[in-house]
Structure formats: C-alpha cells, structure tokens
Amino acid sequence: MSAKEAIHITDVAPRDGLQNQAVDVGTEGKLRLIELLVEAGLRSIEVTSFVSPKAVPQMADAAELAAQVQARFAALRTSVLVPNLKGLERAHAAGAKEIAVVLSATETMNRKNINMGLDQATEVSEQTLAAARALGLRTRAYVAVAFDCPFEGETPLDEVLRLSARMHAAAADEIVIADTIGSASPGQVKARMAALRGVVPIERLAVHLHDTRGMGVANAWAALEAGVRRFDASVGGIGGCPFAPGAAGNVATEDLVLMAERSGFSTGISLAGLLAAVDFAQGALRKPLGGRAITWLRRQRDKDTQDNTRRLA
Numbered sequence: 001m002s003a004k005e006a007i008h009i010t011d012v013a014p015r016d017g018l019q020n021q022a023v024d025v026g027t028e029g030k031l032r033l034i035e036l037l038v039e040a041g042l043r044s045i046e047v048t049s050f051v052s053p054k055a056v057p058q059m060a061d062a063a064e065l066a067a068q069v070q071a072r073f074a075a076l077r078t079s080v081l082v083p084n085l086k087g088l089e090r091a092h093a094a095g096a097k098e099i100a101v102v103l104s105a106t107e108t109m110n111r112k113n114i115n116m117g118l119d120q121a122t123e124v125s126e127q128t129l130a131a132a133r134a135l136g137l138r139t140r141a142y143v144a145v146a147f148d149c150p151f152e153g154e155t156p157l158d159e160v161l162r163l164s165a166r167m168h169a170a171a172a173d174e175i176v177i178a179d180t181i182g183s184a185s186p187g188q189v190k191a192r193m194a195a196l197r198g199v200v201p202i203e204r205l206a207v208h209l210h211d212t213r214g215m216g217v218a219n220a221w222a223a224l225e226a227g228v229r230r231f232d233a234s235v236g237g238i239g240g241c242p243f244a245p246g247a248a249g250n251v252a253t254e255d256l257v258l259m260a261e262r263s264g265f266s267t268g269i270s271l272a273g274l275l276a277a278v279d280f281a282q283g284a285l286r287k288p289l290g291g292r293a294i295t296w297l298r299r300q301r302d303k304d305t306q307d308n309t310r311r312l313a
C-alpha cells in the first residue's frame, strides 16, 4: 500500500481567531491554547500580529507572547503577522523566525486594513519581505480578499495573479491566497487555483479559507484537487478580520483534518487533541465554538470514552 500523501496545516486561531474577540484571554490563555495545539500535532501556528495596539488591542502582548512561544516550543514553526517594517523590527526583536505580510488585492481593503493604498501596500510588502529575508527569516505573503472584497465586490482575477506574481518575485516562501470574507465557492477556487499555478509554483501556494457561507471544507477540497497542499485553518472555527465587515470564522481545523484524513491524506494532527483545544477555547471565550462536524466529533469521543471504560471495567 502506498504511503498517504501529507498536507500541511497552519493553525491561525491565536492570531486570526483572537484578534476579533470581545473577551481577552490574556497571554496565559493564548499560551495554553498554543500548547494544546502543539499537543494535538500542529507543527505550524500563526501566534500573533505585530500591528498597532490602537488598531487591534487584542494583539498588544505580541512581543511577550512570541518570545515565550519560541522559548517553549523550539520545534514549532511560529509565524507572526507584520503589516510594515516597524512590525518586522518588533517581531525580530522578539526573536520571531517567520513573518507574514498582508497585502489585500483591492485599494479600499488596504486602506481599511493598514491605511495604505494598493500601490503603497504592495511596495511596503516587498520591502518587508526583502528585509525579513536579509534577517534570515522564513516568509509568508497573504494576498487577502482574493475572491471578493467587502467594499469593491468581486476581485478581478488579473489583480490576484499580478499581486501573487509580485509576492513570488519578492521571494515569499509561501503565498497565501485568502478568502477573507468567506464568499468563495468550490468552482471559483478551482478556477483561481488553476490560474495561480501559472504564476506561482504550486508547492508555494497556500489557501486561507473562511466558512461564512458553509463552503469552507468544499473549498478546501477544490484546492486539494487543484494540487494545493498547504492550508490555514483555525481550531474551533474562531476568526474573522475586524476590518472586513461580514467575515465569519476560518474553516475549522477539526473539519479540515477530518475531511483530509477521510479522503486519504495525512495531517499528523489528532482530532481528540483538537477537541481538547476547542473545549479550552470555548471556556476561555465563554461561547460555543466548533466547526460543522463538532457535534458528531464530540459524540464519537464520548462513545470512545464509554467503550474504553467498559473494556477496563
């Protein structure tokens, strides 16, 4: 029997998930969530963002958190989001080894998110990538609102291709095509990924999906079929950009893992471990969490526990 093909998942819950929550879980709460994700088998986590604390107060502890995560989980690929050179400087000072720049594919989304126009945001992203490489850091480049923009409607594919090619030319290790508001459909994902393969080598492409319209897992499957093997997801489906109206949570890590494993791919991630992380996040954020499969997954866990108890009795 041939070995299962691996897919790579980055959990973005501590950054994308927690940047928009009313309840502050504190640095200790974030560390515990990250610890549970590592225990579940995640090897790559986006832990925080070095942005203006006025823009996103939930990420004000970025330096302390990033330093603690690097010290405690040496084998983990710890990514941090930086919107500009100042963010890179702060991240580097905190010992970060991997950064992500965020370029939106429309004029208005860049202005709302990082207070720059599209041209300036592109140049700043390129400068930040070059500076990060010079420091020896691994780099990710988000191309956000790559399907639809909450302000400008459908994003022209040509723009997504042009900006992805620019990020590739700027030597980003990974180019993350983001459905920021979760409006994409599997047909669109299939078509856009086929076009993107023409400008960025497939092994450098990742997708970052949100589940606003219930199509997150179907979109992930479309990306898989198109050859993509790198995915962002958020445990419990926590997430949503505070500057993109209407954005719901990311595709849930547990849904993505279940789908991929059931379809013959290996993720290296334990569903039981993810459920422990969802339970913790639920308690910390004081609201029900979990992806589409959460009820079934919990029922399976309860059943397994009962079976084990019976066997032991």
Ligand code: COA
Residues within 6 Å of the ligand: 019, 049, 050, 051, 052, 053, 055, 056, 081, 083, 084, 086, 087, 088, 090, 102, 113, 114, 115, 241, 242, 243
């Ligand atoms: N981290 C912390 N502070 C920063 C910073 C960073 N990366 N970049 C700029 N600042 C500070 C400046 O030092 C300045 O501080 P001061 O008022 O004490 O002098 C202040 O922010 C304004 O600087 P300026 O360069 O004029 O920035 P801005 O007001 O145009 O804001 C961003 C630009 C990018 C800093 C801000 O829009 C931001 O942080 N956006 C984050 C968006 C986000 O996280 N979105 C969700 C994830 S995609």
Ligand code: ZN
Residues within 6 Å of the ligand: 016, 178, 180, 208, 210, 239, 240, 241, 250
């Ligand atoms: Zn997102």
